[in-house]
Amino acid sequence: MPLNIDFVTPFVKSTVDFMTTMAQVEVKAGKPFAKTDITAMGEVTGIISMVGEKHTASLAISFTKSAIVAITNNMLGGTIKELEMDVIDTVGEVTNIVTGGAKKLLVLKGYKFGISLPSVILGKGHSVVHTTKAPVVVIPFSTDNGDFFIEICSMSLKKEKVN
Amino acid sequence: MPLNIDFVTPFVKSTVDFMTTMAQVEVKAGKPFAKTDITAMGEVTGIISMVGEKHTASLAISFTKSAIVAITNNMLGGTIKELEMDVIDTVGEVTNIVTGGAKKLLVLKGYKFGISLPSVILGKGHSVVHTTKAPVVVIPFSTDNGDFFIEICSMSLKKEKVN
Numbered sequence: 001m002p003l004n005i006d007f008v009t010p011f012v013k014s015t016v017d018f019m020t021t022m023a024q025v026e027v028k029a030g031k032p033f034a035k036t037d038i039t040a041m042g043e044v045t046g047i048i049s050m051v052g053e054k055h056t057a058s059l060a061i062s063f064t065k066s067a068i069v070a071i072t073n074n075m076l077g078g079t080i081k082e083l084e085m086d087v088i089d090t091v092g093e094v095t096n097i098v099t100g101g102a103k104k105l106l107v108l109k110g111y112k113f114g115i116s117l118p119s120v121i122l123g124k125g126h127s128v129v130h131t132t133k134a135p136v137v138v139i140p141f142s143t144d145n146g147d148f149f150i151e152i153c154s155m156s157l158k159k160e161k162v163n
Numbered sequence: 164m165p166l167n168i169d170f171v172t173p174f175v176k177s178t179v180d181f182m183t184t185m186a187q188v189e190v191k192a193g194k195p196f197a198k199t200d201i202t203a204m205g206e207v208t209g210i211i212s213m214v215g216e217k218h219t220a221s222l223a224i225s226f227t228k229s230a231i232v233a234i235t236n237n238m239l240g241g242t243i244k245e246l247e248m249d250v251i252d253t254v255g256e257v258t259n260i261v262t263g264g265a266k267k268l269l270v271l272k273g274y275k276f277g278i279s280l281p282s283v284i285l286g287k288g289h290s291v292v293h294t295t296k297a298p299v300v301v302i303p304f305s306t307d308n309g310d311f312f313i314e315i316c317s318m319s320l321k322k323e324k325v326n
Binding site for chain 2: 052
């Protein structure tokens, strides 16, 4: 199954928009690559699903502790140091807003999705496995306070899934 | 927001059906309760989303290592001892089939959903936070080889989400 790169540009654009405007964090997107093994992610990961009649996709956005703590402090004007509730809420919010922004751009390409509630995974050294044969695209991002990355797995559906 | 118990019976029934027929594992459902804090889950967790026009829900099914290894060996006729790829695949499959079974029962109650691809989370002591103000229902299950539990978080949507 070929890598679906339709999703890359909308998510890069939506992430950069969010980080530079709402979080006021300078961010640089790296070169996307295909995920080939089960690698451990950051310490905190937001997961969200996009479910449509013809396509389904799942997204994981995983942060190093230093990156998400800095982003949260920028957004809330705080001096948080640990992965407390405000940070978890921020991960959920970033996941939701970035996906919502990408969705608007994907609509222009003919994709129609509903978006799930985000879930946030906590735990040092956790990994996320997307249970599908479709390739997973990883987009790395770097900030002055550490890295984060987005994994996207998208699939065309043969039959209608929303009924 | 009140606990939505519409989801409890369909998921209990679907889980017990799956475990007794496809996995040939005797399972006992415990009393459902409301999740009130961030508690660590099992060692491996399947996550799936249900996205409809009027409702959205997310489900996490989390297994102790001993429980899921026994279930996998029952299903595949193997002698696996660790959380290897077959076990991860089984978690994805259980998550998918149990949710598909519950969906059929929820349709009879007027719920209409599309189901996302499942994701599987690995990592000792990870936790899953459902980022919503809606209460999370936990249904505990026990087997001879250990416990697993299902967390369900469901929410009515004010506006249409699948567009």
